[in-house]
Amino acid sequence: MKNNYVTDDILNIGASDNTINLFEGQYTLKNGMSYNSYLIKDDKNVVIDTIDEAVTDIWLKNLEEGLNGEKIDYLVVSHMEPDHAYNIGMLAKKYPDMKIVGNQFTFNILSNFFDIDNVEERKILVKEGDILDTGKHKLQFFMAPMVHWPEVMVTYDQESKILFAADAFGKFGSLDVDEEWDDEARRYYFGIVGKFGMQVQALLAKAGTLDIKTICPLHGPILKDNLSYYIDKYAIWGGYKPEKKGVYIPCASIYGNSLKAAYKMKEILEEKGIEVKVDDLDRCDWAEAVANSFKYLHVIFIASSYNAGVFPPMLHLLEHLKDRNYQGRKVGIIENGSWAPSSGRTMKNILNDMKNIEIVEPMVTIKSRMKENNIEEMKKLADELMK
Numbered sequence: 001m002k003n004n005y006v007t008d009d010i011l012n013i014g015a016s017d018n019t020i021n022l023f024e025g026q027y028t029l030k031n032g033m034s035y036n037s038y039l040i041k042d043d044k045n046v047v048i049d050t051i052d053e054a055v056t057d058i059w060l061k062n063l064e065e066g067l068n069g070e071k072i073d074y075l076v077v078s079h080m081e082p083d084h085a086y087n088i089g090m091l092a093k094k095y096p097d098m099k100i101v102g103n104q105f106t107f108n109i110l111s112n113f114f115d116i117d118n119v120e121e122r123k124i125l126v127k128e129g130d131i132l133d134t135g136k137h138k139l140q141f142f143m144a145p146m147v148h149w150p151e152v153m154v155t156y157d158q159e160s161k162i163l164f165a166a167d168a169f170g171k172f173g174s175l176d177v178d179e180e181w182d183d184e185a186r187r188y189y190f191g192i193v194g195k196f197g198m199q200v201q202a203l204l205a206k207a208g209t210l211d212i213k214t215i216c217p218l219h220g221p222i223l224k225d226n227l228s229y230y231i232d233k234y235a236i237w238g239g240y241k242p243e244k245k246g247v248y249i250p251c252a253s254i255y256g257n258s259l260k261a262a263y264k265m266k267e268i269l270e271e272k273g274i275e276v277k278v279d280d281l282d283r284c285d286w287a288e289a290v291a292n293s294f295k296y297l298h299v300i301f302i303a304s305s306y307n308a309g310v311f312p313p314m315l316h317l318l319e320h321l322k323d324r325n326y327q328g329r330k331v332g333i334i335e336n337g338s339w340a341p342s343s344g345r346t347m348k349n350i351l352n353d354m355k356n357i358e359i360v361e362p363m364v365t366i367k368s369r370m371k372e373n374n375i376e377e378m379k380k381l382a383d384e385l386m387k
């Protein structure tokens, strides 16, 4: 990616990696990944975050072009995760006069990753609301702990009214790909920071006090228009609220009989005019299944029994949901088993450990294949769920 001017004197010097297919070792990427990094040209030049190892060369070229022979005065470290912080050590060596701006947590973690010469003299320790005056720009720092690590802070430039938002408002996907924001931003959100809804809400409350014209995240496009759309999405996601009326049906089926029940359930609900999405958990992307579970108002979990428990693709989904504080939903359960069905009880126990999950009766038990009595129970379940 070439240098991208955000304003006359602020550049995105980041880069996209179009070859990466797995982020953080677990999220499948369909269209690569972007890593933003920002250069503010002022009396004092500021870099906001470095970049992932894989795109170091492109970033360095963008940085040098942007600096045009000048030096860096400050490196603001929003986040110490290596997808942004990998090059801090190298940059500190290359620009020995560069000061490093962070909070106490930043420097605790920084010393785990790097040995930086004269770090004590070079560090500028900031706390909530502190301002760094670089000439024209006044950079104000706000702490955003656990969005997505404890040291995360965001930077608000009072001059340009830009919020440099760290991981918040990011998405999966290279900037070279033209794709809709919502789906990959939602999958990214629930995958990466879904557990920390309270902290996201705290950050939104701080952002609500600022006059923000542009959001510059560390991943994904710079957001300039219709900011309330993105902020509203974050308020819904951070508040664990459903985004869409309708029913999501994740299904873990061994031989396809449970999946037939999932599609029958879809038919029953659609006859009532309800929007339904079915995912075959054996084959779909698990992070998309997590995002869909949060997206829809209701969920019906359908799974085969396995080893006196539940078939692992469903166990995997439920563990991810629990880990991300899944809450406040009315759900249904359909189990399948040939001699001693166990998946319903197992799913129920996991769901009962979550906050404000109402499990609607009847729980439907299929013995090997769906029969007429099961269809009647499924109709009852649909009625109860939609009450």
Ligand code: FEO
Pocket (backbone or CB within 6 Å): 079, 081, 083, 084, 148, 149, 167, 218, 219
């Ligand atoms: Fe994009 Fe939490 O790092």
